[in-house]
Amino acid sequence: MKKAVILFFILVLSAYSEVKMKRVKITEGISVSIPTEFTPMSEDEKRAKFPSSKNILAMFKGKNTQVNFGVNVSRALWKEEDLQLMGEFYRSSIYNLYDKVNIINEDIRKINKREFLIFEFTSFLEGSKSSVMGRGSLSEYHYLMYTIVDGKTLIFNLSCPVFLQNQYEETVQRIMKSVKVSDFKWENQSAS
Numbered sequence: 001m002k003k004a005v006i007l008f009f010i011l012v013l014s015a016y017s018e019v020k021m022k023r024v025k026i027t028e029g030i031s032v033s034i035p036t037e038f039t040p041m042s043e044d045e046k047r048a049k050f051p052s053s054k055n056i057l058a059m060f061k062g063k064n065t066q067v068n069f070g071v072n073v074s075r076a077l078w079k080e081e082d083l084q085l086m087g088e089f090y091r092s093s094i095y096n097l098y099d100k101v102n103i104i105n106e107d108i109r110k111i112n113k114r115e116f117l118i119f120e121f122t123s124f125l126e127g128s129k130s131s132v133m134g135r136g137s138l139s140e141y142h143y144l145m146y147t148i149v150d151g152k153t154l155i156f157n158l159s160c161p162v163f164l165q166n167q168y169e170e171t172v173q174r175i176m177k178s179v180k181v182s183d184f185k186w187e188n189q190s191a192s
Contacts, residue, residue: 017075019171020180026071026124033178034158035171036062061189067160067168069175074153079116086146086153087117098123112180117146142163143172147181154181 021033038060041049046059049068059070078086087108095101103118125138139162147154158172158181 010189015060019174023178024060028073029093029182029184030057030154031037031093031180032071032175034060034069035062036177038069038092039063063161067158067164069077069158070156071182072155072157074155076149076153078153079151080148083115083117083148087119088146090117090144090146094119094121094123097125099126100124111177114147114181116176117134118176122165126176139163141168143176145176145179149181150184 022036023031023033023134025031041061044110045061046056050056050070053167055073055075057073059068078111087101087106091103091106099112100123100173102122103119104122105118107118109118111118120143123138123140123142125140127137140159141162141164145156156176158168158175160168
């Protein structure tokens, strides 16, 4: 019995062990720490999973492929002082994309000397709307961070099924707090 209790505690503690992270350079001036288990998606995987996304700088998948972390750039022009206004625009867009949305956190926060707009939420999409992608109904957890660099919006995003939310909430906080973006001009950038 004593051995069973000790084994139980070892298993519980190992389940909650800290996720190992690695630093990745997205482009010159953009880096982030992600779990070592995350691997870059191939171009075919990106096209299959995100057919309408044209401005992906980097996209990674967890080992179970249901967790995605990416960095995108939007060509929409904003000024850095427009972050609050941009938040209203993106909030409306989020509600229009899904059938149900539960906002967990919406904030503007300084991370590594740069202001970010943050949306953390869960979403539900009925099967009829998601059937274009060949899927049934979809419930997902999302953590999005937006910042403005040289007039363009840089978007950091993590998404996973809602049933994995508890497993990734702490990890996404570590990922997003590690984001470093320096001031640069977009014409000098290329994805790594």
